[in-house]
Amino acid sequence: MHKDWTNRLPAELPSPLALAYLGDAAYELWVRRFLIDAGLVKVKDLHRLAVELVRAPSQVELLRWLEPQLSEEEMEWVRRGRNANSNRCPKSTDVATYRLATGFECLIGYWTLTCPDKLELLQTYFESRLGNNRQ
Template structure:
């Protein structure tokens, strides 16, 4: 019986192998979606809901440059295991780099997304929430 037929909760799929064995770009792919959803939910929880404003604010969080900066905030707080995942994500060879992103920022943003994907798949939701809260706290200090 498939997960669809078992009436499983949303996002209940498990990887077909251990998360630390997945390609770091696959983890970054997941991490990008999780992070984007988290930021959108945060912004919607605030009072200003005009779509243009939401999009403008979201770019402060989700650009390669912003994610690279947030990774720097996280680095002193990461365990050895988390640092290893960050290294794997940073060193992953992507087929392309966006035109509007610096190569170093892009690699660090990939590492950032890779760690998010890894923690999500490991079901370390408390740890992931703790790290994501650091981003929100930093943002709210600046507004």
């Protein structure tokens, strides 16, 4: 049985790194679903696009697009995720980009638990970036 995370105080929520862990998985699943819904069927194309969209620089680009639409509380979760020390950074990106991407993933984890309807903003972003190729 899943806990009800809505209306919880910030101190009652998982740590920023735990939220980023959840957000990483939730975001990748969301991207894969979007690509399949868009009509892509070749696994090679699905994989190539999914990898591109879940990379840290792409997450930071999306975060920058989202920022004007975020509440102060949501921005606080981005900051908490960004400032959380995970003691790791992939070789494929710099520390600043990786930390911002972790902030983005923390936000996605926060939304997944507390207000999943906010994930619809991702749909708006991807439709504007990639076009709506649904059939």
